[in-house]
Amino acid sequence: MRRVVYALLVGLGLSILLAGCWDIKxxxxxxxxxxxxxxxxxxxxxxxxxxxxxxxxxxxxxxxxxxxxxxxxxxxxxxxxxxxxxxxxxxxxxxxxxxxxxxxxxxxxxxxxxxxxxxxxxxxxxxxxxxxxxxxxxxxxxxxxxxxxxxxxxxxxxxxxxxxxxxxxxxxxxxxxxxxxxxxxxxxxxxxxxxxxxxxxxxxxxxxxxxxxxxxxxxxxxxxxxxxxxxxxEDLIGLRWMDPGTKRSDVMLRSSGKPAVSISVDKPKSKIKVDIGNNGKPNFSVRVRGKIYVSEMIQQMDEPEIVRTANETIASEIEHTFARGLERGIDLYMFNHSLYRKRFQSWSKLTDSGKTPLSDLQMRLPEVKLKLIHTGMYKIKQPQNEY
Known part of the structure; x- marks a missing residue:
């Protein structure tokens, strides 16, 4: 009998120590x-x-x-x-x-x-x-x-x-x-x-x-x-080509000012290069690579013409956004940060260790090279050889 009472007392004492859900919401x-x-x-x-x-x-x-x-x-x-x-x-x-x-x-x-x-x-x-x-x-x-x-x-x-x-x-x-x-x-x-x-x-x-x-x-x-x-x-149209997270983006190619071919650019990759000129100022150049797919063709264009027009269009968009940023004193492509990463001594000297960011940024003509992968269910017109 004593063992039973002792067991009950021990069990009751241990139950007090158990965690409960009395305060659950x-x-x-x-x-x-x-x-x-x-x-x-x-x-x-x-x-x-x-x-x-x-x-x-x-x-x-x-x-x-x-x-x-x-x-x-x-x-x-x-x-x-x-x-x-x-x-x-x-x-x-x-x-x-x-x-x-x-x-x-x-x-x-x-x-x-x-x-x-x-x-x-x-x-x-x-x-x-x-x-x-x-x-x-x-x-x-x-x-x-x-x-x-x-x-x-x-x-x-x-x-x-x-x-x-x-x-x-x-x-x-x-x-x-x-x-x-x-x-x-x-x-x-x-x-x-x-x-x-x-x-x-x-x-x-x-x-x-x-x-x-x-x-x-x-x-x-x-x-x-x-x-x-x-x-x-519309001012940021070129920013997508500089963003490493871009998955897919569409571009309308024009001929004589009219819509001609709609393409999709998949996973474009960009790279910024910094060169220091003889005057000690940095020159920035941009290189973009990507794959393109034809999604709509309004006017007939052959493959070389599509690739050439696409390269020119994307280069123009990159320049457009860069210019819009300069007009308002904003470095949208973060060239200042690229200079800090790649040419630290020049960055430190030109910006007084970051106290005065560069304002007169210069960018060369962007180098864009795209590769046409697919034209859809219809074949595009190929250029005829000239003899």
């Missing part, structure tokens, strides 16, 4: 922040937060939804970023969890104030990571946060949270993660090129009404030496 009892927005108005830091009903989203797997997912957007202001974030708790109703944040959006005014002032408190917080997508925008952040994808799908499927799929099909402006942004921002001579989110109001319709959708409409160039400068996507 159900998913519907927690508010999950999925995106953060930053603005700066009237000397105050403004913090926006997007929340999505994950319980509602989880029911949509395996079929289409009949109703759009519920999305909330809220904001508060304060003397610091953390103060504004803390004020959001007053109306949150339930515990707020920041570990689900996948996107960070800055307004133009916030970028002019300085990214570091907004990010310092954020990246120190233990619930946050460095894997969020990061954007700038000229649109109101609360409107950006309310944009939904097609077919009443989860808002997590929009460009705001998942930009990679769209970029693989149209490699124009590369999406950027926070960890990459922080590393670039700290590099000497580097300019941070931040994708810009816009809203297309008139592209899509549903039931005869406009259905606005998110899009990447340009880029903010951010550096330590000057305020953020916005470029529309």
């Amino acid at each position: 159900a998913i519907q009892d927690t508010n999950y922040i999925t995106a953060i927005g930053y603005d700066y108005k009237d000397g105050q830091y403004v913090v926006y937060a997007q929340m999505i009903d994950f319980a509602n989203v989880s029911k949509r797997e395996g079929g289409k939804a009949g109703e759009p997912a519920s999305v909330w957007s809220g904001h508060e202001s304060g003397g610091t970023v953390i103060e504004a974030m803390n004020r959001l708790y007053k109306t949150s109703q339930q515990r707020v969890f920041w570990g689900q944040v996948s996107s960070i959006v800055f307004t133009e005014e916030a970028l002019k104030k300085g990214m570091s002032e907004f990010l310092d408190g954020l990246i120190r917080f233990r619930e946050m990571r460095y894997t969020q997508w990061i954007y700038g925008t000229k649109e109101p952040i609360d409107r950006v946060f309310m944009m939904l994808p097609f077919f009443n799908q989860s808002p997590i499927g929009s460009i705001l949270h998942q930009p990679e799929d769209t970029y693989r099909q149209r490699s124009y402006i590369r999406p950027l993660r926070l960890q990459k942004a922080v590393s670039i921002f700290r590099e000497p001579g580097a300019s941070l090129l931040l994708p810009s989110l816009g809203i297309a109001d008139n592209t899509w319709k549903i039931k005869g009404r406009n259905d606005p959708k998110l899009m990447v409409d340009g880029m903010f160039a951010v550096s330590k030496d000057q305020q953020a400068v916005w470029f529309p996507d």
Whole structure:
């Protein structure tokens, strides 16, 4: 009998030490922040937060939804970023969890104030990571946060949270993660090129009404030496050929000023070379290699003509973007950083160890060599030999 009582007492004592789930929180009892927005108005830091009903989203797997997912957007202001974030708790109703944040959006005014002032408190917080997508925008952040994808799908499927799929099909402006942004921002001579989110109001319709959708409409160039400068996507037409992450991009070749052949360039590779002239100033040259595929032929062009026109067109686009950057004092191709990497002594001398970045950049005519791989189901006209 004593053994039984002793065993019961020991078992009761050990049960007290067991971990339990008495403090567990159900998913519907927690508010999950999925995106953060930053603005700066009237000397105050403004913090926006997007929340999505994950319980509602989880029911949509395996079929289409009949109703759009519920999305909330809220904001508060304060003397610091953390103060504004803390004020959001007053109306949150339930515990707020920041570990689900996948996107960070800055307004133009916030970028002019300085990214570091907004990010310092954020990246120190233990619930946050460095894997969020990061954007700038000229649109109101609360409107950006309310944009939904097609077919009443989860808002997590929009460009705001998942930009990679769209970029693989149209490699124009590369999406950027926070960890990459922080590393670039700290590099000497580097300019941070931040994708810009816009809203297309008139592209899509549903039931005869406009259905606005998110899009990447340009880029903010951010550096330590000057305020953020916005470029529309048409000014960045040559940047895709200099980006190592470009998967595929389309080009329209023209003949006599009219559209002739549409081609796709797959995985172009670029290289920047730096030479120091007799005057001690650097000269930059760009080389691009890639494979091209014919996707549409409006006017007949033979193979050599297609390749030659494609080389000339891409070289012209690279020059166009370089010139647009110089006009606004921005080194879009980060030639300053290439000089720092490849000719450090010259960089240190010419820039006073990075205090005065080079402004009178010079680039030779880009060297572009493309190889035609496939012309589609129809053969193209071959040039006739002349005797």
